[in-house]
Amino acid sequence: MKKDNNIVILNGENGKKMNFYIDAELEYDGYRYQILRPVDHFEDLDSDQAIVFRIEETNEGDEYFVEENDEIISEIENIYNSEL
Numbered sequence: 001m002k003k004d005n006n007i008v009i010l011n012g013e014n015g016k017k018m019n020f021y022i023d024a025e026l027e028y029d030g031y032r033y034q035i036l037r038p039v040d041h042f043e044d045l046d047s048d049q050a051i052v053f054r055i056e057e058t059n060e061g062d063e064y065f066v067e068e069n070d071e072i073i074s075e076i077e078n079i080y081n082s083e084l
Contacts, residue, residue, distance in 0.1 A: 006021055006022050007019055007020065007021060007022070007039065008020050008022055008034070008036060008064075010064055018038065018040070018042075019038070019039035019040060020036035020037060020038055020039060020051075021036065021037045021038075021039060022034055022035075022036060023035040023036065023037055023050055023080075024080050024083070026076065026079055026080065026083075028072070028075055028076055028079060029072075029075075031054050031055075031056075032054070032055045033052055033053065033054055033055065033067065033076050034052075034053050034055060034064075035050045035051070035052055035053075035076065035080060036050060036051050036052075036053055037049070037050045037051075038051075051066060052066070052067040052072075052073050052076050052077075053065060053066060053067060054066075054067045
């Protein structure tokens with residue numbers, strides 16, 4: 001993972017580098033989350049869709065995991081929308 005101001009570069013499962021805009025970073029239930037939007041078009045995402053990533057700190061730096069729990073995603077969205 002590499003950060004460049006408001007862009008984070010992640011390595012995909014296939015080893016391809018993917019660029020994301022950082023829309024927001026927040027804490028929920030003891031975890032750190034980022035709401036990211038792809039810089040480049042992804043086949044499975046609309047241009048206005050975002051992905052919620054849970055960030056875990058490791059000895060080698062931050063590890064990003066796509067959050068798949070719908071209840072947590074909903075809570076993250078509520079927090080994000082209340083801060084706008």
